[in-house]
Amino acid sequence: MPIHRVHRLLASATALAFAAGAATADIENYMDFFEPLPALPPIPADNSLTPEKIELGKMLFFEPRISASGVISCATCHNPALGWADRIPRATGHDGQVGERNTPTVLNSGFLEAQFWDGREPDLEGQALGPIEAEIEMNLTLEEAINRLNEFAIYQEHFAAAFPDDPDPINPQNVAHAIASFERTLNTPNSPLDRFLAGDVQAMSDQQVEGMKLFVDAGCVACHNGPALTDSNFHRFELPGSTDEGRFVVTGDEADMFAFRTPTLRNVAVTYPYFNNGSVPGLHEAVQLMGQQMLGQDFAEDELDALVAFMHALTGEMPRVEIPALP
Template identity: 50%
Template sequence: MKRTPLILFLTLGVLLIFTGALLYAQEEAENTQVVQGAFATLPEEPPIPEDNAMTPEKVELGKMLYFDPRLSSSGVISCHTCHNLSLGGTDRLPSSLGHEFLTGGRNAPTVLNAAFFNLQFWDGRATGLEEQAQGPIQAGVEMAMPADMAVNRIASIEGYLPYFEAAFPDEETPITFENIAKAIATFERTLITPNDALDRYLRGDEEALSDDAKRGMEIVVQVGCIACHNGPMLSTGTLMPFRHGEDLGLATVTGEESDEFMFRVATWRNVSLTAPYFHDGSAETLEDAIRIMGSVQLNRDLTEDEVYYIVAFLESLEGEVPEITIPDLPAD
């Protein structure tokens, strides 16, 4: 008679443990689904506009122009100066130094995977890489080269003509400012960094992410970072309000009150390669940037542990940077 309650308790206990374990496993699975659903692997190829087909000849020409400092009025600044492929596609400065060491006050966004963004620049004022590429060449504080002078300079280097003819075979006058930008944009579409740890994890390699990184991934889902940092770029690619410093964002261009403090959501891909952070480069480290975003965007003081785990997750987003050989530029 004494045995019945014991067996009952034991049975109930086992059942409870079992049910608990089941519920826990289900919750885990749901968590994992939520976590994984927030992100997506980086496609192997970015979208390509209909009017700028990708050809090896155009990539080659674009690479030459990307590296050619003669596209700047001083002759020393190239696209590569501020979007340095040795340094994660940026210059690692708070804000870039351009013509005569002037600065526009904005941090150079990485060129790596920029092809997956539609809106370009920190304030999204350009659409597509073709429009973007035309900006810094002409900007007085960057390369300071008016469009017509850029065309004249490049046309005066006779060795360029065959490359333009190969890249734009059906055009009578292939050396135009639009084509310079089209070629550069085409080269930039090759600057994709696949197979980072997150992507390998999402494709089923459970071991690709460390436990710390997985914990960080859960935290960014739980605390809400993924409202803006989601999808293959871990960024919606859209403008979101970020009130930080004096820079008015898109309103600087449009003057519209509704555009004040509107900035493009930064990608997390390769983010550990591209300090300092934010449009003004005011956050020196990833830790600083995470704390400020938690506070300003989520109204939340992240704990030291949370920051630690989020850093571990972000550091697992360094993809394979393509190997680039230095192009041989025509002498004249």
């Protein structure tokens, strides 16, 4: 090879290396806006995460006898086969009744600082019992649920093992603590984003990286941040066709009218359909609507594609759960 061509090649390589360095620095600035998913969410001081509670919580999660009909369990709407949600617009419960809201996924829900679409409970312990009693969901009094569990010797053993200091361990609080404990194990690590943040530059496609940058530049990250990509805060959002008053129902504060908790974006590609009433079936439309409503911005087609590609980079490894054999 003639020497001048070698010189030119070297010059090009230097220029490329410089550009790559700049691009890396640039991307690292964007990466600072994101957090990898920790292996476990915060654990409350009064509910130690023991293997016995997790095992019991798993049994209770799959237990349909704590519904009036005997056929609805937590896993009915939070179906492990369907991203731990139900993939229908609004939840179907007792006697085929259809509720007002879309079932949120249980995945990574331990990272949320407000539970339910309206945040009426602060934590998983507070959330766990609501659907058992709700008339359009499982429709059973807690008293009757406890009576039914008490009939099974195996539950007596499991509650005693999970709550060894409690002389009468089959009670609503312990049901909630056990279910919450199981749910804290339902996390989805190692998504493409997580691997990218850990240094694996191959983990996301160029389009996904573009989407990540746009997600920051456009301002999506203002609400969708933290390990679960949600601020666990409430934002007014007028979904066409929805009359749900959202957070207002909880607080009575006009400022909360039509406000809903920011949903997690982790696994958003496998937890369709979208929004409080599940009326939007696809990610493309969901992202478009968010841009218009929350950011006052009409994304161009290639921007939407990049943002949707980035949403797919938020799908992590599903927990592998073997169905328990119930008594």
